[in-house]
Amino acid sequence: MRSVWVRDWVKRRQDRGFYNQLLRELEDEVPLLYQNFLRMNIDDFHTLLELVSPLIKKQDSNMREVILAGERLALTLRFLATGDSFMSLQYLFRIPQSTISTIISEVCDAIHKALKPDFLKFPSTEENWLELADNFNNRWIFSHCIGAIDGNHIVMKAPVHSGSVYYNYKGTHSVVLMTIADAQYRFTYIDVCANGRISDGGVFNRTSFFTALTTDKLSLPTPKPLLGRDEPIPYFLVGDNAFALSNNLMKPYAQRNLNGLERIFNFRLSRARRVVENAFGLLASRFRVFEKPIQLNPEKVRKITIACCTLHNYLMMRSRIYFNPTMVDRCDGQGSVIEGDWRRITNIKNSFYPLEVRRTFVGNRGK
Structure with missing residues (x-):
């Protein structure tokens, strides 16, 4: 039986995590660095988020707060942009590396499923x-x-x-x-x-x-x-x-x-x-x-x-x-x-x- 379900440094993600703090500051103040971090500009990120959210959005439980769809997408894009280890990403996003492994797999599937009809459409006629x-x-x-x-x-x-x-x-x-x-x-x-x-x-x-x-x-x-x-x-x-x-x-x-x-x-x-x-x-x-x-x-x-x-x-x-x-x-x-x-x-x-x-x-x- 777990002695600690969610560690304190992870619980502080909503207040001090990268997505809710630094990334939003970059969005407001330095769009060029935001673009460098995620390999896309603000509009492209939010459009992509609208497309994939229905596939990656989770519900809160009694045991812990949900990881937002935007956090999941930003985490995955950062991994694709850099290839950083899950250990490194867990400190940046305040998300345990075991959870990161699951998130990246799920979001990659969602990206392909959401974008394929319009952006990877195979010639059929x-x-x-x-x-x-x-x-x-x-x-x-x-x-x-x-x-x-x-x-x-x-x-x-x-x-x-x-x-x-x-x-x-x-x-x-x-x-x-x-x-x-x-x-x-x-x-x-x-x-x-x-x-x-x-x-x-x-x-x-x-x-x-x-x-x-x-x-x-x-x-x-x-x-x-x-x-x-x-x-x-x-x-x-x-x-x-x-x-x-x-x-x-x-x-x-x-x-x-x-x-x-x-x-x-x-x-x-x-x-x-x-x-x-x-x-x-x-x-x-x-x-x-x-x-x-x-x-x-x-x-x-x-x-x-x-x-x-x-x-x-x-x-x-x-x-x-x-x-x-x-x-x-x-x-x-x-x-x-x-x-x-x-x-x-x-x-x-x-x-x-x-x-x-x-x-x-x-x-x-x-x-």
């Missing part, structure tokens, strides 16, 4: 896919492209009694985040189901997207000729050499004995494919939970990753301060690539890294 293709053509001059696909390992601590199930080619433990991004660095599809041990070349084949693609359930547009041509061309994703070439997935020519037209094709495909690489970069630069191996079990790592991807879309569509053009790769007047700022300000090489590149051969396109 031919018109949706054509709109994506038009955006790629207009912004990146690459016709018939409906998305850029890529995958990354999300490194975590070795799960208890998991053996080599999550052990990957880098010698760490991970789950794999597979995403498709549109021309504006927003995710249109995310999948965090594969464990790190699975061959990177086969991760895509295990996704629900691949299943829908191979069973013709995506409602993709009918193949059409390119401008000035007669042969119908299917609509396709663009990826790097971690993926297998197919009718609906285009990747670069092997980097050997290329003629001029093939080099131009590779340059333009790479320019279109970079949107998903830069979307990952933006995600990692804003949500520093990915800067080091996540010290949680695989299921919670999946929930955190999905929540961050969903928040990324939410802020890309709403916030003018989340995205800065200098953050992403761009081309100068001579066609040379200027690397985005995210490559210099993030430290994710050992905890957030790409799929292993497949070996390619000169003959892989029937040359």
